[in-house]
Amino acid sequence: MEQLGFFDIPSPCLGICKTDNRGYCLGCMRSRDERFHWQQFTDAQKLEVIRLCKRRRRSRQLALLKAQKAHLQQQRNELNGSLDFGETDE
Numbered sequence: 001m002e003q004l005g006f007f008d009i010p011s012p013c014l015g016i017c018k019t020d021n022r023g024y025c026l027g028c029m030r031s032r033d034e035r036f037h038w039q040q041f042t043d044a045q046k047l048e049v050i051r052l053c054k055r056r057r058r059s060r061q062l063a064l065l066k067a068q069k070a071h072l073q074q075q076r077n078e079l080n081g082s083l084d085f086g087e088t089d090e
Contacts, residue, residue: 012029028053030049034049
């Protein structure tokens, strides 16, 4: 017997309920359809949605880290370009 039948799979909702520019909830990372149809999904479908949400969250975090790294690199380049070490004739 499959053990999933013994436990209800809770919604991953965090109560933030705002969407990003791609339509994913900023809290749980579910799409609009995934949020609206959660109660009709089978346990297997719910687990798949949760897996997708985790993957979306990791992708978002990686994109944010890459953007931060690029911003820091740009700041370093700007600072290094404005430094005047002056050449000395010795």
